[in-house]
Amino acid sequence: MISLKSLHEMTPLEIHQLYKLRVDVFVAEQNCPFNEIDDQDAHPDTRHILACDGDTVVGCGRVFPTGTGSRFGRFVVHP
Numbered sequence: 001m002i003s004l005k006s007l008h009e010m011t012p013l014e015i016h017q018l019y020k021l022r023v024d025v026f027v028a029e030q031n032c033p034f035n036e037i038d039d040q041d042a043h044p045d046t047r048h049i050l051a052c053d054g055d056t057v058v059g060c061g062r063v064f065p066t067g068t069g070s071r072f073g074r075f076v077v078h079p
């Protein structure tokens with residue numbers, strides 16, 4: 001199932017799984033350390049794309065506003 005939610009609409013478990021997946025892939029697997037949790041995640045106009053297998057987040061991305069439109073970022077799929 002694919003859903004589109006703001007951080008405020010997500011359950012605590014979805015938020016945990018979102019951040020865990022991003023850290024597992026970007027920081028641990030790809031050795032690309034950076035501030036994984038940023039203010040853009042909680043911006044009221046940011047939407048998180050969640051790909052779930054049952055109750056488990058297996059992929060995610062986000063769409064957020066910029067000064068000239070919107071930007072896609074932080075797309076990841078469980079290995």
